Amino acid sequence: MVRTQDIGPLQDFQYRAFRRWLLATILALQTLPLWAAGAVGEVFAHKHLGPASCASSVCHGANQRAASSPILLNEFSVWQQTDPHAKSWATLGNADAKAIASKLGLGDPQQAQICLDCHVDNPPEGQRGDKFLLADGVGCEACHGGAEKWIASHTEAKRKRADNLAEGMYPTDQPVARAKLCLSCHIGTRDRMITHKIMGAGHPRLSFELDTFTWLNPHYEIDQDYVDRKGEFNGARDWAIGQGVSAVNLLDILTDESKGWTGIFPELVLFDCHACHRPMSGRQWGPRPGTGLGPGVVRLNDANLVMFRHVLGVVDPQAAADLLAGTRALHQATLVSRERTFAAANALKAKVEAQLDKVAAHEFGPETLGQVIGSLVKDAERGEFRDFGSAEQAALAAQSVVVAFETAKQLGDADAAGLRAGVDRVYAAVEKEDAYSMSRFVEALKALRAAAN
Ligand code: HEC
Ligand code: HEC
Ligand code: HEC
Ligand code: HEC
Incomplete structure (x- = not known):
């Protein structure tokens, strides 16, 4: 044990500084637990x-x-x-x-x-x-x-x-900080977990999209003086950031030994609900290239990773390809072991985090609308929206970008009306979770693309 009188003046000072630091840390931990x-x-x-x-x-x-x-x-x-x-x-x-x-x-x-x-x-x-x-x-x-x-x-x-x-x-005005704040309750974090046990007891499934939710019941208004005080506000950017931060949040919980796993099972709330909750007579399985998984496998809910890939498609196509490879590697690792899953999840988390600043600084101009809807349709055509979770996020994405450019008055009136009708149709295709049909969803997305062209 180190005793004060055994150490010289400089060390003594350091020792006392350390003790002050330790005391402060213990006090802080008592008022702010985990x-x-x-x-x-x-x-x-x-x-x-x-x-x-x-x-x-x-x-x-x-x-x-x-x-x-x-x-x-x-x-x-x-x-x-x-x-x-x-x-x-x-x-x-x-x-x-x-x-x-x-x-x-x-x-x-x-x-x-x-x-x-x-x-x-x-x-x-x-x-x-x-x-x-x-x-x-x-x-x-x-x-x-x-x-x-x-x-x-x-x-x-x-x-x-x-x-x-x-x-x-x-800083509620800053999208990364706002996303972290809202997600701490709207998806849950390591410290505030919504578990499959709570869902099993009847809690509604949580789903969140930063831009849409920011504007559902606002007590604020973005006008010139707001922009002067706090900077530009862009709905497409907020959608983009929300996807990245949500993906990081999922990977963060997954790699927490004490929260991401219970008994012999991983925490089921992190998986695609409909991988398990579907009738056995459905014969609905088909390949999803973004996972590379075969039939009969419980899939991680990768909806936000899929959407963030569409974001990167606009910001940095090379990074988007890299994210696709990383997401597939994560899905593949779940077939091997927990260790491999953690390694793949940590690598992917670092990749997404490394892109957030670039995405926040990107100027999402009106061309974003066509790009996002176009790349969603491409995914849809190769069977990527087999899972309800990604389809729901794709519908929210479509709405978010349409509304963002309509609000910014960057769409003509006729265009806006056509696009809104298209978004309504996409929404209708994800309204009934238990009756979700991929083919109906793909048709609705294609109709939306036609309206966007
Ligand atoms: C669920 C989260 C949430 C709650 C609860 C909330 N706010 Fe806000 N508030 C926001 C967000 C998001 C913004 C918009 C971003 C910004 O300007 O910071 C905002 C903006 C504001 C603004 C700034 C508007 C401007 O023009 O700059 C004020 C003032 C404000 N809120 C007051 C309140 C008051 C008072 C309450 C309680 C009665 C409240 N807020 C409750 C999230 C919230
Ligand atoms: C402290 C936890 C907490 C935080 C932080 C929080 N929310 Fe919520 N939010 C809730 C809860 C709980 C409900 C459901 C309330 C109810 O129906 O009783 C809710 C409901 C909502 C709804 C209504 C959803 C619906 O289906 O109509 C919106 C929109 C929403 N929140 C947006 C936000 C946004 C945007 C932020 C971040 C700026 C945020 N919330 C931050 C806990 C939170
Ligand atoms: C991780 C955060 C979280 C935890 C933990 C949580 N809830 Fe919720 N709960 C929410 C949010 C967010 C909503 C709103 C969902 C929405 O509308 O998008 C909600 C919705 C609900 C609703 C439906 C409300 C409505 O108006 O439709 C009930 C009931 C509910 N919660 C009860 C509970 C109970 C009881 C517990 C404790 C066992 C609990 N919740 C724990 C976040 C949470
Ligand atoms: C790995 C498979 C699996 C996944 C993934 C899964 N569940 Fe479950 N779920 C189950 C099992 C098993 C039960 C328990 C059934 C029983 O008790 O008979 C269950 C029960 C439930 C129940 C209670 C149903 C009832 O009849 O009372 C709800 C609600 C539920 N899950 C929602 C969800 C949601 C929401 C998700 C996605 C966030 C999800 N589940 C993901 C396997 C799964």
Whole structure:
């Protein structure tokens, strides 16, 4: 054992610095348990004061949008009246939630940590202010970060965005950071896992697409002053980034020994649900070149990897070919061993991560629309959308790029109407998960391509 008096002055100093560091680390770990890393760690880094602290009528609680301010100022009312995040605590009290929790032996879902972690803003006990209530659901600070340090200062006249971020406001405007934040609840991470056990108890399957979900219940508006303050906002870019970050998230869980595996089985939630959940009389099997797997094999859910390949097809075709090879190698490795699977998954994760900055910096111009839909159709023609999961993500992709360029006023009116009808048809083909037919989906995609030309 090292005793202080045994070491010289410099070492003594280092030793005390080390002890201070160790103490600080232990304290930090006590207030921020396992999930101290990543988006969740950042959001919980400071005390959460609760939505009531933002809701005064002169702050974010106006009934109507403000005429003179760059910020709408009615964010609280919009959130409370239209956003499901405001009702997610009530959801945990409904009959469905109770049935799920009871099948899992969890008791009251409004008190079960695993449910609370995703269904409300759930910072550690020590990080809750006086007005904080779990019953407020997924409140402002679940996304914008604990307001302890910035609540008073963020309205000052000369305030810059960077000053707020430095005091713990979460960068929801930046797509990689936003994707990590939303995915921490909408797909789950190592620290907030939605397991097949929870699904088996009746929880709805989770599916997420960053761009679509960002615009379902917005309390913000992108106008010139927004762009001046925070930079350009591009729906196609957000779709692209969301796919990459989702793929990394999947690979990250898969390679966690304690989360990606239970007993003799890998965690089934990481696989294509319909690889198992389909009738035996179907005779539906056919080859999927992107996996290279034969019949009767449980496939990893690679929907986001497939979509990210379409992203790279636009940004860097060589990287897209490389990703296809890496994805196939991962599928093949699952036939060999856990070790080979981990190695392939880690290699692939590094590949995807290495592309994220390039994708974020890419200018997705109007030509992206034709390129993405064209490459989706190519995949469809060679049988790549046999699995429902990828088809669903392809439908979301098509919608996202069409809406992005329509919103940016880069499509003519007639074009936009034709494309919207095409997207509706693609959507209809993935509406009923259990009745999914690949041939109907391929026909719908081809009709969309015709509208895009
Ligand atoms: C703390 C967890 C959490 C975070 C973070 C989170 N969500 Fe959610 N979200 C939920 C839950 C839980 C629901 C379901 C609420 C309900 O129906 O009770 C939901 C519902 C939604 C819905 C409605 C879905 C539907 O089917 O109508 C949208 C859209 C959505 N979230 C978008 C986002 C976006 C975009 C982000 C990131 C900026 C995000 N969420 C971050 C937990 C979260
Ligand atoms: C990894 C995060 C996560 C965990 C853990 C989780 N949920 Fe959810 N749950 C969600 C999200 C996200 C949605 C919304 C899905 C959507 O609409 O896209 C949801 C939806 C639901 C719904 C359907 C809501 C509706 O309005 O249709 C119920 C009920 C539910 N969850 C109950 C539970 C219960 C009970 C638990 C604990 C056993 C739990 N959830 C754990 C993220 C989670
Ligand atoms: C599910 C995540 C989520 C929740 C909950 C949430 N926000 Fe937001 N908020 C966002 C996102 C995403 C944006 C858009 C990106 C950005 O500008 O940061 C945003 C933007 C904003 C903006 C900036 C708009 C602009 O023009 O710059 C304000 C102000 C805001 N939110 C206030 C609130 C308040 C107040 C609440 C609670 C009543 C709240 N938000 C709840 C995700 C969320
Ligand atoms: C490796 C095969 C496999 C995969 C992949 C798989 N499941 Fe399951 N699932 C099962 C088995 C086995 C059961 C248990 C059936 C039983 O208890 O009789 C089950 C049960 C269920 C149940 C309960 C059904 C009931 O009748 O109560 C649901 C819901 C479910 N799974 C959803 C999913 C979802 C969603 C996915 C994809 C995210 C998925 N499963 C992936 C094999 C699988």
